[in-house]
Amino acid sequence: MEEVKGLVVSNHDLVYNALSFSTAALGIAFVYFLVSRNRIAPAYRNAITMSAMICGIAAYHYWRMFSNFSGGEWNEGYRYADWLLTVPLLVAELVVVSGVSKEVAKKVTPRLVIAALLMIATGYPGEVAAHGSSDRTLWGAISGAFMLYVLYELFAGEVGKTLKTQTGEIGKKLNNLRYLLVFTWGIYPIFYILGDSTSWLAEQIGLSPEEATTVIQVGYSASDVLAKAGYGLVIMSIALSRSESEGYRAA
Amino acid sequence: MEEVKGLVVSNHDLVYNALSFSTAALGIAFVYFLVSRNRIAPAYRNAITMSAMICGIAAYHYWRMFSNFSGGEWNEGYRYADWLLTVPLLVAELVVVSGVSKEVAKKVTPRLVIAALLMIATGYPGEVAAHGSSDRTLWGAISGAFMLYVLYELFAGEVGKTLKTQTGEIGKKLNNLRYLLVFTWGIYPIFYILGDSTSWLAEQIGLSPEEATTVIQVGYSASDVLAKAGYGLVIMSIALSRSESEGYRAA
Numbered sequence: 001m002e003e004v005k006g007l008v009v010s011n012h013d014l015v016y017n018a019l020s021f022s023t024a025a026l027g028i029a030f031v032y033f034l035v036s037r038n039r040i041a042p043a044y045r046n047a048i049t050m051s052a053m054i055c056g057i058a059a060y061h062y063w064r065m066f067s068n069f070s071g072g073e074w075n076e077g078y079r080y081a082d083w084l085l086t087v088p089l090l091v092a093e094l095v096v097v098s099g100v101s102k103e104v105a106k107k108v109t110p111r112l113v114i115a116a117l118l119m120i121a122t123g124y125p126g127e128v129a130a131h132g133s134s135d136r137t138l139w140g141a142i143s144g145a146f147m148l149y150v151l152y153e154l155f156a157g158e159v160g161k162t163l164k165t166q167t168g169e170i171g172k173k174l175n176n177l178r179y180l181l182v183f184t185w186g187i188y189p190i191f192y193i194l195g196d197s198t199s200w201l202a203e204q205i206g207l208s209p210e211e212a213t214t215v216i217q218v219g220y221s222a223s224d225v226l227a228k229a230g231y232g233l234v235i236m237s238i239a240l241s242r243s244e245s246e247g248y249r250a251a
Numbered sequence: 252m253e254e255v256k257g258l259v260v261s262n263h264d265l266v267y268n269a270l271s272f273s274t275a276a277l278g279i280a281f282v283y284f285l286v287s288r289n290r291i292a293p294a295y296r297n298a299i300t301m302s303a304m305i306c307g308i309a310a311y312h313y314w315r316m317f318s319n320f321s322g323g324e325w326n327e328g329y330r331y332a333d334w335l336l337t338v339p340l341l342v343a344e345l346v347v348v349s350g351v352s353k354e355v356a357k358k359v360t361p362r363l364v365i366a367a368l369l370m371i372a373t374g375y376p377g378e379v380a381a382h383g384s385s386d387r388t389l390w391g392a393i394s395g396a397f398m399l400y401v402l403y404e405l406f407a408g409e410v411g412k413t414l415k416t417q418t419g420e421i422g423k424k425l426n427n428l429r430y431l432l433v434f435t436w437g438i439y440p441i442f443y444i445l446g447d448s449t450s451w452l453a454e455q456i457g458l459s460p461e462e463a464t465t466v467i468q469v470g471y472s473a474s475d476v477l478a479k480a481g482y483g484l485v486i487m488s489i490a491l492s493r494s495e496s497e498g499y500r501a502a
Contacts, residue, residue: 017328024311025336028304035285035300039293250293 011214018221019066027059029229036236041248044239050093051232054086058228062221079220080124086228087120088113091150094181097238098174100162108159112150119146123192131209132198144189151185154178170245173238180234184227191219262465269472270317278310280480287487292499295490301344302483305337309479313472330471331375337479338371339364342401345432348489349425351413359410363401370397374443382460383449395440402436405429421496424489431485435478442470 033052040048061082068075091112095105126139154160155178163174193199195216197209207215284303291299312333319326342363346356377390405411406429414425444450446467448460458466 013326013328016326017332020315020329021332021335024308024332027311028308028336031285031307032300032304035288035303036297039296250296 011210014214015217016066016070018218019062019069022221022225023059023062023066025225025229026055026062029232030056030059033232033236039243039250040236040239041243041246043246044097044242047093047096047235047239048232050089050096051228051235054089054093054228055232057085058082058224062224076127077124080120080127082224083120083123084117088116090181090227090231091116091154093235094154094177095159097177097235097242098159098163099166099170100159104158104162108153108157112153112159115146115149115153119143119150122146127192131196136196140189140192147185147189151182154181170238170241173234173241177231177234177238180226180231184223184231187219187223191216191223194219262461265465266468267317267320269469270313270320273472273476274310274313274317276476276480277306277313280483281307281310284483284487290494290501291487291490292494292497294497295348295493298344298347298486298490299483301340301347302479302486305340305344305479306483308336309333309475313475327378328375331371331378333475334371334374335368339367341432341478341482342367342405344486345405345428346410348428348486348493349410349414350417350421351410355409355413359404359408363404363410366397366400366404370394370401373397378443382447387447391440391443398436398440402433405432421489421492424485424492428482428485428489431477431482435474435482438470438474442467442474445470 030052033048033055037045037048037052061078065075065078068078092109095109095112100108120143122139123143124139126136126143129135129139154163163171163178166174190201193201194205194207195212196202197207197212202212281303284299284306288296288299288303312329316326316329319329343360346360346363351359371394373390374394375390377387377394380386380390403411405414414422414429417425441452444452445456445458446463447453448458448463453463
């Protein structure tokens with residue numbers, strides 16, 4: 001575990017507040033999805049349970065990161081442990097609400113889950129590599145390649161094709177979900193690059209090492225809230241529409 | 252994070268007790284709303300879930316503020332992180348029980364939520380600005396303008412007009428809810444002003460800087476309990492009346 005150093009007070013407070021905010025937002029999203037499960041028809045309920053699990057796992061890790069950070073230390077491992085558990089769930093729940101047949105789901109889900117696992121597992125050595133090192137670039141690129149594969153499946157693969165056939169309100173919401181996914185996932189690599197003050201992008205902006213640390217931590221935190229709690233809300237709204245259109249009524 | 256200084260023992264204890272009291276009141280309100288959800292017809296149940304979430308988020312932040320304060324530090328960011336999450340939910344749940352049509356709700360809710368977010372986001376730079384500075388006045392005024400817009404919608408806008416058409420017991424309770432909202436929201440700016448001992452109002456009363464700090468912290472804490480737990484109870488009572496009048500009986 002490294003020590004957090006070189007953060008001036010205002011940057012320190014920003015990271016501190018971002019970690020606490022994410023703990024609260026994700027913790028309450030966990031509770032919300034848990035208690036809202038029975039508003040959803042049984043066929044889609046598991047997607048909401050997955051949202052609850054994702055937010056619960058993330059709230060736990062933000063709690064740990066907050067305690068760690070406010071104790072003056074930092075362990076990037078928490079983020080990657082979190083993502084290793086939550087990112088495969090995020091892609092799996094998208095398949096549940098996408099409307100693909102059971103056969104397609106059974107074929108596509110393991111592929112997507114494995115790609116998501118590899119994306120996180122190969123991102124970690126890059127994240128903890130020395131700033132400016134070729135290791136950071138290399139592992140970042142490998143991790144990015146797995147992300148591109150996942151996005152390819154969701155846009156051009158079988159899931160993508162099925163999504164395109166969905167019409168009406170549900171089709172519109174599924175489309176929003178995909179764009180939310182691309183947007184929230186797409187900003188992680190940007191923060192990964194900006195977090196290294198020696199990177200081309202960070203140098204263009206003129207980030208000092210401590211500013212780069214602040215940007216990466218606040219950026220990852222905001223992305224996590226959007227990609228987990230926000231994403232879960234869109235999934236919930238799709239599942240509610242599907243439940244309604246199938247005549248399901250909560251008791 | 253600043254150090255808490257200049258509070259004499261009696262004032263320190265008052266703030267300390269207020270933070271603990273609010274943690275307890277809001278924490279238990281969180282549990283109460285969670286377990287009472289199924290007394291309410293499904294159509295209004297989400298409003299009760301929102302009450303639970305609001306109180307849960309606030310209990311978390313009071314817990315953090317208490318730990319922080321009793322450790323000799325203070326971070327005003329907790330209050331604003333709390334409000335950033337809870338205030339949009341407060342206005343959204345009012346729309347749910349107001350009786351407006353789904354179409355009106357879909358149109359009005361995003362407007363109100365954005366105004367509420369801006370009210371909190373612009374209040375924060377004022378809160379942390381130096382006492383007596385023009386920044387404190389300017390940001391306070393901008394934040395207050397967003398509050399006036401929210402109140403305008405709830406009284407004179409479409410939500411307000413619909414509320415006025417509700418009769419009988421439900422109409423009376425909705426009216427109480429509105430007045431509770433105006434009262435509890437209206438006192439925040441007063442504490443904001445009193446918290447700065449150089450303000451005109453604080454000087455009239457003759458508050459010392461430490462008294463001003465005590466007044467703002469105890470005042471915000473009391474307002475939060477009323478505006479979240481108290482407000483939730485009125486929402487619950489309205490939702491119960493609506494459920495009953497629609498023949499809903501909890502299983």
